[in-house]
């Protein structure tokens with residue numbers, strides 16, 4: 107009916123078809139085995155919920171109130187025993203190589219029972235993502251092999267990510283703001299590495315992670331162009347732990363202050379800095395740093411959307427159980443029409459939260475950070491080649507500087523900015539959609555349950571406390587709305603400027 | 608707001624404000640550690656000393672004989688700093704109001720005017736329920752001039768601290784419920800540890816089990832819902848005042864933070880999205896103030912539908928408060944989530960206040976049935 111040219115023309119006008127209906131476009135390209143794999147992941151999460159999360163969520167929450175310094179070592183060991191810390195590490199680096207979107211399904215499942223416990227598992231992958239998207243293959247290999255080793259020996263090796271500083275939270279997630287922000291974590295170039303001074307705050311799992319992906323700046327007046335990513339190890343000279351934050355919820359997952367005093371980080375622990383990035387791309391450093399941030403956050407923000415959806419689902423399940431077991435005027439509460447409508451609304455919120463993060467994951471697979479990993483040939487190659495092959499044949503190649511060069515070239519120079527924006531915008535959409543639904547459902551459940559909802563032993567009030575955090579971390583929901591605007595609305599509207607009011 | 612309409616109330620506002628500044632503000636986090644830290648008995652004793660536990664109780668019965676406006680002003684000022692003490696003041700007033708609605712002035716006089724301490728003055732009460740709705744009530748059987756209570760009741764506020772409790776119970780096969788006064792030190796009575804709750808940590812509740820506990824009837828048998836209705840109509844306004852105060856506390860802290868905190872090279876209040884959040888909080892806080900002031904007027908004038916207006920005002924204010932306190936955390940970002948600041952507690956307390964006097968959606972159903980001239984399904988058959 108229309109010529110190809112006409113179709114292309116119409117579809118590229120705003121809103122571009124390519125930026126919407128990601129699931130539809132991704133469907134034919136999706137490796138079929140991902141479905142089976144995701145089913146398995148959900149079953150693994152449910153087994154963990156039955157055996158560990160459900161019996162311990164409230165007990166641990168109470169324990170952290172009794173002892174605010176409590177650290178979740180037993181839980182970390184249990185997750186390590188179950189292989190959770192390598193499940194989503196690519197086989198290339200010795201992990202189990204489950205497809206990355208399946209982690210969102212896992213997060214929703216476990217998050218529906220306890221967001222704190224889920225974060226004890228999930229935030230490690232924020233660290234992994236921070237490390238991986240630097241494409242510094244020798245360093246990635248070195249650190250991730252310790253994680254894999256930690257699983258084998260029963261001595262967990264986790265990774266945290268440290269960007270936030272006392273004076274810069276929103277600023278460090280957006281280069282336009284960082285440019286004007288006040289950062290204090292200084293990385294001074296010296297022979298053979300950097301010397302770091304400064305503090306990072308609110309670092310999830312800081313107290314229990316062996317490695318931390320740390321971001322400092324070699325010029326505090328020009329941070330957006332002088333970002334230095336480094337891997338620091340607990341116990342390194344000059345690196346110490348400060349406050350263990352006293353939070354409202356997700357208390358089983360500590361948030362830590364990290365203190366750096368003349369901490370020397372050798373070159374082989376530098377993830378990326380201006381010099382090394384310059385070797386691969388001539389693009390402005392600010393743009394490359396934003397790209398880096400986008401790659402990391404596109405994957406992890408979709409995951410936080412799944413956390414929020416988990417909270418929405420947990421609250422829904424509590425409300426549903428309450429409606430089933432409670433009678434009002436001689437009839438089960440669940441048979442009252444207004445209750446049915448309330449539950450339907452809550453159910454809808456869960457489904458829409460899930461659709462949003464699934465769609466964001468499709469954007470990542472189709473056009474974003476893990477596009478390459480989810481190309482059918484690459485996916486099946488990873489899935490079916492034996493681990494020994496990766497260890498013996500592929501891994502040594504990763505030690506070469508050329509593999510870092512190639513990966514970075516692909517990420518910074520050959521990856522279309524429009525693709526990056528699409529993935530980033532959708533990740534933000536999923537993040538604030540799922541997390542807002544989380545709060546919405548908690549509120550509805552608390553209202554429905556009245557006095558019962560107030561008691562910690564009934565579980566729903568904890569979900570309400572836990573859920574508020576996901577509207578804040580990985581960029582506040584305000585920043586994520588602005589990022590959606592920046593990525594999915596502004597590009598088609600030349601007048602639109604961001605952070606320029 | 609209330610005190611600007613009623614200058615005679617200014618002293619109560621000042622008293623409560625200075626009490627909060629002196630006794631509460633600096634120790635909110637410490638007090639909030641209960642039940643995992645000590646209970647703030649010293650603060651409770653001082654609140655009793657200044658008369659906060661008997662604001663609406665007539666002077667001849669041991670109170671300070673003020674009306675709902677004074678109670679609201681005090682609750683508003685106290686809750687700006689710490690909702691927990693507000694919860695105690697509210698519970699004390701509610702138990703007294705139920706007793707007065709039941710015409711138990713003599714009994715009240717015996718308790719309140721003879722009390723020598725906060726513990727003796729306080730009457731514990733399950734303030735978070737409407738006993739006619741969804742609650743399993745204990746059973747009472749007549750035994751001579753008294754009654755014997757058996758069974759359980761959940762979430763008796765201040766039950767771990769007060770000497771007595773006012774308990775709704777069903778007498779034998781009667782359809783409705785009745786109120787009975789029980790001595791909390793009775794040997795047949797078991798109290799749980801303080802229930803670990805969402806908010807109001809320093810206003811603890813306990814679950815109570817009665818195994819043949821002697822209790823005295825308050826008012827008449829089976830008329831509990833009549834007394835509860837009469838008392839709760841007024842007390843809805845008091846609950847609204849608590850959330851109005853919590854909202855103000857949240858707004859004040861958010862505003863001050865937004866003027867100090869820099870992101871993107873400017874104070875965050877100068878990002879218009881932050882301004883918008885603050886504006887919405889301010890609107891909600893102002894509307895809440897107006898609702899409380901107007902509802903107090905309605906109570907005083909007792910014009911036609913005052914009870915309904917009070918409940919409507921309270922339901923609305925609670926919804927505003929739940930939203931506003933969530934935004935109150937948001938403005939502070941990660942800091943808002945930490946116990947070093949006041950916002951996370953207000954977020955919890957606002958929802959705790961919303962649950963006072965029963966389940967919110969059921970209050971809405973009761974409201975519309977009353978407006979439509981239909982039976983309240985919770986009323987005695």
Ligand SMILES: Cc1cc2nc3c(=O)[nH]c(=O)nc-3n(C[C@H](O)[C@H](O)[C@H](O)COP(=O)(O)OP(=O)(O)OC[C@H]3O[C@@H](n4cnc5c(N)ncnc54)[C@H](O)[C@@H]3O)c2cc1C
Nearest residue numbers: 269270275276308309310579580582584870878937940941
């Ligand atoms: C428990 C917890 C765990 C965390 N874990 C980690 C972690 O593991 N690693 C890590 O690096 N960080 C972590 N964070 C930090 C988190 O990502 C930041 O808290 C978040 O990005 C917000 O930053 P902030 O707290 O400094 O708030 P601010 O940036 O100070 O923001 C305050 C308010 O101002 C608004 N605002 C700021 N700038 C703008 C603007 N330009 N336009 C509009 N509104 C604006 C914000 O939306 C917010 O409402 C964690 C935080 C918490 C609370």
